[in-house]
Amino acid sequence: MSGYLAGIIAILSINIIFAYGIFLAVASGQLNLGGVGFQAVGAYAAGLLSASLGLPVALTLLAGAVVAGLVGVALAFPILRTRGVYLVLATFAFAEVVAGIILNTDALGGAMGMSVPGYVEWQIPMIGAILVALLVFYLMATRFGLTLRAIHDDEDVSELMGVSIRNVKVAAFGLGAALAGLSGAFYAHNFGYIEAQSFNALVSIYVLLYVLLGGTQTAWGPLVGAAFFTLLPEVLREVLPALKDFFITLFGGVPDGSRPDESWRFVILGVLAVGFMAIRPEGLVTRTMVERLTFRRPSSRFKEVTE
Amino acid sequence: MSRPILKLEGLSKAFGAVQVIDDVSFDVPQGTRMALIGPNGAGKTTIFNLMSGVYTPDEGRVIFDGEDITGLPSRKRIGRGLARSFQNIRLMPHLSVVENIMLGQQSRVSGPGAMIAPLGRRSRWRQEAEALLSEMNIDTYTGEVVATLPYGIRKKIEVVRALAAKPKMLMLDEPAAGLNPSETAALRDFLIQISETGTTILIVEHDMSLVRSLCDRAVVLNFGRLIYDGSTRDVQNDPQVLEAYLGSRHAEEAVHA
Amino acid sequence: MLFLQQLVNSLMLGSVYVTVAVAFTLTIGILNFLNFTIPTLFMLAGMVGWALSYWGIPFGLSGPLPWPLALAMGIVAAIVVSLIVERFTFRYLKTKYGDSTEHAIPLVSSLGFLLIVENLVRIGYGTEARRFEGPDANMTMDVGGILIRIPQLVSLIITILIVIGLVQMMKRSRIGRGLRAIAENPDAANILGIDTKRIVPVVFMLTGMLCGLAGALFAVNYGEVAPMMGEDIGAKAIAGMVIGGLGSIWGAVLGGLCVGLLELMTVHFFGADTVQIVVWGALLIVLIAYPKGLLGHHSIGKGKL
Structure with missing residues (x-):
């Protein structure tokens, strides 16, 4: 397998795990805009244990998830008393504090970053992503998943139905944090080098957009969203130069063969975010769509009744 | 009269300077069908919210099945057997019909083991929910997402969701609002069917013909005060009730119906 | 004396944060909307102002413009973009189910706009910081041994006047x-005959104006603009808003000044590297322990997003 393809599969797998982490929080109606904070905790926990104690990768991956999950649960209790704007701000602030602490801690390499031994190839993250996807699909089919989606739809009524809102939310947020941490641990071992700058606020924004644009109603959403937005830049890498040349020719110029600015990709992500929110705020994959595609339940019967 | 399943004792609630509920006391006898009526803004929904724990009363007590539940968190009341429906349909729009019913079973679920057991076809919870739906004759839509269903069906599903908790008492907030006469008649038969299984029903309703054909007893609220407590047969002859309705939108309905 | 000098410095520093914090608090207080385009609008005004004073109007329509005119047009650009944001965040917002994803629509759209505007600026103007040739930022006057930089003093006065004007207008x-009325209850406001469709754009106009002005004042005071300049200011303005209390204009003023003070003290005692931890940490602690803030109402921002 070529190095290019291996790199894409690795980053795709990492993004899928990360997206599932944010999905669990968002599916229960909690907008987690601090995902990168948990990813950084997982990455540095794995990196540190691997570099200083020389633990095997299997253990450091687990440790990355567990440490991030514990931080998530510890944060969830006070944070989840707040809702709405407060929750968004608190998660965002948390990620900034984490980045600040990493920058100021010499043991973590500060601004220099740290190199992580125990390189894993693309196969391991891919297996991880498949297992995580299966886990989330399973969870969404349980009563836990049912209450998660109920809270997303109407928190007050869920409470009156007897759902323990706090327990479900803390579990979803904490498990999500653990998955984000796991994605960070995979990142650390796959790239072999981590630095605070790669865990900046924009990453939190990107992953939240993957999840929301993919769709939060089913476990397919984050899979499709993360895959689409990880592969889109690769496709654009080919398409954009051609597009640029086309436009230059259109306006009577001569293509100079230079590559267009990398920033265009993020402009396109932004446009997609705005467009989706205006036209299809429930995201790309909805429940009805999944049911149509899998032919699980024909809707014709209901149409006969109403018409 | 059988012993009361629910007792309200001197309930009062104010929002700011407005006294919404003022010293209201009444009993709901076990196994009966009872109506809570009154003009718009009389405080009927507030009474429901006080009973289900959405609000805490400023004064007074709520006693359910012999226990004081005034301070019990709303989440735990449904587990004691007090379930409700809502004035505006509050089903979870993105859940399917059967999932909404399974959510209604939540109060009977205990422990993390039950939370992470799958709710697939062989799950006893799903089978029970499907059985309940077919018992209530709305099993045509089981897998449909609720948001796409017609209004009348959703109204009915909301009642069934409350039933899924196997409540001792069911509180229904305007279940017939927005239904056409044939749907209303179907709803009445449906409620009678539920009541015959031993479930007590307290219903807030504007449709007086439905109230009279369904309930034997009624309590009437006006401006947060209880003005009538007696048989539905005599309610429209009571001078205080007539006065409360006169000039209001429902005056004619109350007099002629 | 050194302490007093630092206090004055922090007051000046804080005044930059105040204007942006007021923009944040206004949108949250009235629309319950955390508008992530605010730091971008701040940056846009500075960058457009710089571009016009350095290159002039594009396509060779004019030579370099004098700096006051260039900055004024930068502010106009911020207002225009803010109104475009309004079209796509609130104009199309119809809540159908009232679930939590729907409540997040404006916030997510604003994140999208943040990416669009910031990256377009990078494409158009490059990524590096640019020198802004304005008035001499280092003109100082000596008041009883304390040095005060005149452009900063002017900025502070403008900021105070704007805030007073805004409060009077409200x-x-x-x-x-x-x-x-919309802030109290959007549904009731509609019933009372208030035309929400026409009045909501006013919030965005004010937002664009405040951010644009802050960006212009920043360009003059620091003599430098950069596509990244919004991030740091945005962070501190959010901290100021939270500390002051969500939805309170005077709270944002007080909070912005507190953050300025906090920042200078942190730099003084712990060094510049720890500012990020201290400012965001303070915000996190206030959010968790005292979400009301100094002057805020507890109800704001509490509901579903």
Whole structure:
């Protein structure tokens, strides 16, 4: 397998795990805009244990998830008393504090970053992503998943139905944090080098957009969203130069063969975010769509009744 | 009269300077069908919210099945057997019909083991929910997402969701609002069917013909005060009730119906 | 004396944060909307102002413009973009189910706009910081041994005047009363005959104006603009807003000044590297332990997003 393809599969797998982490929080109606904070905790926990104690990768991956999950649960209790704007701000602030602490801690390499031994190839993250996807699909089919989606739809009524809102939310947020941490641990071992700058606020924004644009109603959403937005830049890498040349020719110029600015990709992500929110705020994959595609339940019967 | 399943004792609630509920006391006898009526803004929904724990009363007590539940968190009341429906349909729009019913079973679920057991076809919870739906004759839509269903069906599903908790008492907030006469008649038969299984029903309703054909007893609220407590047969002859309705939108309905 | 000098410095520093914090608090207080385009609008005004004073109007329509005119047009650009944001965040927002994803629509759209505007600026103007040739930022005057930089003093005065004007507008004018009614209860405001569709753009206009002004003042005071300049200011403005209390204009003023003070003290005692931890940490602690803030109302921002 070529190095290019291996790199894409690795980053795709990492993004899928990360997206599932944010999905669990968002599916229960909690907008987690601090995902990168948990990813950084997982990455540095794995990196540190691997570099200083020389633990095997299997253990450091687990440790990355567990440490991030514990931080998530510890944060969830006070944070989840707040809702709405407060929750968004608190998660965002948390990620900034984490980045600040990493920058100021010499043991973590500060601004220099740290190199992580125990390189894993693309196969391991891919297996991880498949297992995580299966886990989330399973969870969404349980009563836990049912209450998660109920809270997303109407928190007050869920409470009156007897759902323990706090327990479900803390579990979803904490498990999500653990998955984000796991994605960070995979990142650390796959790239072999981590630095605070790669865990900046924009990453939190990107992953939240993957999840929301993919769709939060089913476990397919984050899979499709993360895959689409990880592969889109690769496709654009080919398409954009051609597009640029086309436009230059259109306006009577001569293509100079230079590559267009990398920033265009993020402009396109932004446009997609705005467009989706205006036209299809429930995201790309909805429940009805999944049911149509899998032919699980024909809707014709209901149409006969109403018409 | 059988012993009361629910007792309200001197309930009062104010929002700011407005006294919404003022010293209201009444009993709901076990196994009966009872109506809570009154003009718009009389405080009927507030009474429901006080009973289900959405609000805490400023004064007074709520006693359910012999226990004081005034301070019990709303989440735990449904587990004691007090379930409700809502004035505006509050089903979870993105859940399917059967999932909404399974959510209604939540109060009977205990422990993390039950939370992470799958709710697939062989799950006893799903089978029970499907059985309940077919018992209530709305099993045509089981897998449909609720948001796409017609209004009348959703109204009915909301009642069934409350039933899924196997409540001792069911509180229904305007279940017939927005239904056409044939749907209303179907709803009445449906409620009678539920009541015959031993479930007590307290219903807030504007449709007086439905109230009279369904309930034997009624309590009437006006401006947060209880003005009538007696048989539905005599309610429209009571001078205080007539006065409360006169000039209001429902005056004619109350007099002629 | 050194302490007093630092206090004055922090007051000046804080005044930059105050204007942006007021923009944040206004949108949250009235629309319950955390508008992530605010730091971008701040940056846009500075960058457009710089581009016009350095290159002039594009396509060779003019030579380099004098700096006051260039900055004024930068502010106009911020207002225009803010109104475009309004079209795509609130104009199309119809809640159908009232679930939490729907409540997040404006916030997510604003994140999208943040990416669009910031990256377009990078494409158009490059990524590096640019020198802004304005008035001499280092003109100082000596008041009893304390040095005060004149452009900063002017900025502070402008900021105070703007805030007073804004508060008066909210209190007295018809638009202000309408905005307060929307803040209280959007549904009731509609029933009371307030035309929300026409009045909501006012919030975005004010947002664009405040951010644009802050960006212009920043360019003059620091003599430098950069596509990244919004991030740091945005962070500190959010911290100021939270500390002051969500939705309170005077709270944002107080909070912005507190953050300025906090920042200078942190730099003084722990060094510049720890500012990020201290400012965001303070915000996190206030959010968890005292979400009301110094002057805020507890109800704001509490509901579903």
